[in-house]
Amino acid sequence: MLLLLTLLFALFQGATSAHPIFDENGALDPRAQGVWYSREKGWILEIDERGVTRWQDTQAGCYASPAPDESTPMMGQVEYRLFRPSRNGQSIRLNYLPGDASAHFERLDALPQACGAEDLSSETAVFDVFTSVMASHYSFFQARGVNWDALVARARPQVHDGMGQAALWDVLAGLLEPLGDSHTKMVGLVNGEPRRAQAGLGTTLPMIREGMGEGAWLNGLVDQLFNDVLDPGAELIADRVIVGEITPDSGAPIGYIQIFTMGGFTHEHTPGTIEWSQAELAALSDMLDDALTRFADDQAIILDLSNNRGGYDAVTRAIAARFTDETFLGYRVSVPGAPEADQDYVITPYDGVRYTGPVYVMTSDVTVSGGEITTLMLRQRPNVILVGGTTRGAFSTPLAKPLPNGWYLELSNEVFEDSEGHVFEGRGIPPVLAFDIYPEDAPVAGHKAAIERVVAMIEAG
Structure with a gap:
């Protein structure tokens, strides 16, 4: 913990925007002390020398968040570490990680008397x-x-x-x-x-889980790529990313990158910590530096997100920055009824190795969350073509709302839209050229056939 706090302090001691709530010695920044309310989250936070206490403010009552147990999702186990105070001290914006989405909180004079006043566990x-x-x-x-x-x-x-x-x-x-x-x-x-309890998984995943099983399916897809699709020298990195090339009849190579999750590239740090965030982005940067340097003269790149399960939003923006030579509005996030929550995410071209030739992004109904956010950004670029299936249509970072009995409810409260105001929640992002990547009668072989179809498109110009 001391190492984490020391790193955090070093990162932000000179910053004018984001500051650590607690310094490297565990001392509370007095500007963060108080009782704070977020309308967009329905949270009340008590921040004092003891730490951060989170209350759930609902129309049915106000109660302290139950202590996490083995079933608690990660969002129920992390707490805010950074804040940006307003000039008058009556509001703050809180962040879990640098560059992450921030939440707006207003100062309250005291914790409302209703909080903790009744037992809500029945x-x-x-x-x-x-x-x-x-x-x-x-x-x-x-x-x-x-x-x-x-x-x-x-x-x-x-x-x-x-x-x-x-x-x-x-x-x-x-x-x-x-x-x-x-x-x-x-x-x-x-x-x-x-x-x-979770629904809305599309058609492909339930089909696979009821049939051959997800483990056998994924292993079959990976084996097929290395044995039948990619040139010798392809790599599986951190069990999350596959990088290789395909040399078609023309002899002009095509780069191939498949990303299964937007994160999970390192295992050295606790997920959700500052160190973890830095390590994830550094590992991604190294992977993309190597891959895009290797693909610099390739006629095109296939970015395969057809089996991407989402992850860390900062990773999605770092990927988008590698495939553009212009600054653009990647996406906008809003919360209905809470205009203070509106945030724009502008993508600046990466200051290093990039690829701005033709990029073919493969998607399916497995593509979800961070995979869809990446797709939402890249589809706006003139050098990108979407192919495959319509994405899942679930973008919002889940809002974690623990219930009084210890169960955890996560729900979609954020609206993601592209630079033109298009919202794809519930309907997914459609491809320019539609075809089934994981057909029911050939969920492994169909992936190879889909890649071959994209290669033929590239070859045809």
């Missing part, structure tokens, strides 16, 4: 908290064709105190199912057993 109270949190913060009921109030009205008679954890779980999970949103889910322990 089945009816948890139901009320759950439904009110969704009503207040979920942004896509209309886009996904769901009448939330009607769903809640039908479910409410099923809920009563004493019904038990399993029955309550089934009711809440049933409310999430119609949304078909893979970024809106619930995880927790039910009678000591881990449970997960």
Whole structure:
């Protein structure tokens, strides 16, 4: 911890914008001390010498976030480390990591008396908290064709105190199912057993999981690339990235990069820490330096995101910066009803090795989250062509809302749009040229056929 704080202090001691909440000695910056409220998050934070205490402010009551357990997702285990104060001291913006999205908080005189005033752990109270949190913060009921109030009205008679954890779980999970949103889910322990309620995984992943199994499928895809598709010398890096070349009949090589996740490139640091963030971006930079130097004279690059499961947003922006020679607005993020949350993400060309020749981005309904954000940015570039299938349509960084009984609800509250205002939540980003990459009758061989089809397009000019 001391090393982390020392690094954090060194990074920001001279900055005029972002500052560590606690310095290298654990001392609190007095400008961050106080009680802070975020409308966009429904959070109240108490920041004092003891640390950061997070309260969940809902229409059904205010309660402290339960202590994490083995089922708690990562977003429930990390806390803000950086802040930017306003000039008058009445608001701050908080960040988990440098360059990460920030959240706006307003100063309160004191913690509201309602916080912690009542026990909200009963089945009816948890139901009320759950439904009110969704009503207040979920942004896509209309886009996904769901009448939330009607769903809640039908479910409410099923809920009563004493019904038990399993029955309550089934009711809440049933409310999430119609949304078909893979970024809106619930995880927790039910009678000591881990449970997960998540829908909207598209067609490919459920097909694979019900058939050959995801492990056999992924291994088959990787083996096929190395044995039948890529030239000798291809690399599998950190089990997350494949880099190689394809030499077609013309003899002019084509670069190939497949990225499975936007992160996970290193294992030296705890995920969510400053050190982790720096190591991830440094590892990505090294990989792209090597690959793009190798591909500098290639006739095109295939960037395969057809099996990308998302990850760290800063990684997506670093990738986009490698395929442009102009500064452009990559995307805009907003939260309905909270204009203070609006943020623009401008992409500046990377000051180093870049590739601005033809880039063919392969996508499918497996492509989600960070994979879609990368696609959203790159599709705006004149040298990029999207091919394959429509992406999943789940962009929002999940808002973590722990429930009073310890279950964790994550929901989509952010709206991502491109520079022209297009929003693809719920419908996905369509390709310019559509074809199935993972057909049901050949989910492994179909990937090879899809790459061969892209190679033929490149060769044809």
